[in-house]
Amino acid sequence: MSVKTKQRTTFDVFTRIERGDDLIHIGTVEAETAELAKVYAAYTYDEEDWVEMCVVDRAQLDWVRKPKGLFAGKGA
């Protein structure tokens, strides 16, 4: 597309199926704002009647540890 639209960011989507369950990462959406990300997540990931769902801007995640890459520094 030649016309620049507002920059979209990636949001990670987390859900809990029932009270007491783990909060799990179920996927991602891309959106211009957090409000839109919430709408996209609710419509895209409707496979369960979640008791809880949240979206987190991926840039806001601070990693304490990550898996060490098999080819760290020289991978694809």
Next chain:
Amino acid sequence: MENAALLKEKVQEGFMVEGMEDMNEEYLKALKQTLTIVGDTELLSVPPLLTVYDQAPTLNNKITALAIMQDEIGHAHIAYRLLKDLGEDTEELLYNREPNRWKNPYAFDFELSNWIELGVFNALFDRAGYTLLGDAGEHTSYGPWRRALVKVDKEELFHLRNGEIIMKSAVKDPELKKKVQEAVDWMFIMGLEFFGVADNLKSRSQQIEYKLKGRTNDELRQKWLSTAVPFCESIGIKVPAHYDEATEKFVIDVPFPCKFDAENKKWLTDQPDTWENVIKRFKSRGPQNQQFVERIQQGAKELEKLRNEAV
């Protein structure tokens, strides 16, 4: 040990690939190809379904058909999101790719003729998707894809059950039963083709060596046959395959592959073909390829035009 051999050995032992630093170029390329086929297949399943959804006999049927299409778009979204995380330009892939470069199955380049065909589409083609993606969900070495497939697996099962319900209910009426048989006559062999070239014609498969999938084409075809054939037989619909007790395998009763008359949606079972020709047929695309891809791209192109006018 060179990267390729090391990675192949690791994934065969159960190592899960989580990010780009776990991949060599070959793995990344095979993964992107696989996810492109998957995303395109999910997305391009919608235009054929749309050709007949307004013929739904009840409002409930129509709501279910729309829910299925929404699921398929969701599955496509997942595949394209994974591709974007791997560095692909998905805007370009979706909106600027020529129709003949899309990787959806040949079977999806056809309009459906009636509501019954939508049922058979769900029962046979979604079953093929369920078989292929179920295998990936069970075996794939790519962690993000394996986790994403939990949703897909649940929903594809719902689609194929919907197809079975439509077929079961239709066969109670002799006129509709004839329509079910006509639909199965062209769609059954299409379903067999989803699984690709026979194993003995494939020298090696990176998808298997890198464990993007677990089972071979012929194994997956057998798995599909093992539920598709008994289901069709149980409702009195004839299929060109049967279970052979001696070999404990399903056997296809017509030359496979064979030639296809695209205009009349009819298999020419008296004219055996080669896989080489089948691939040529796939590449030259079916009759609605261009129209269906344009349908997908239309909204984005119109919006871009409006934006340009506004500027």
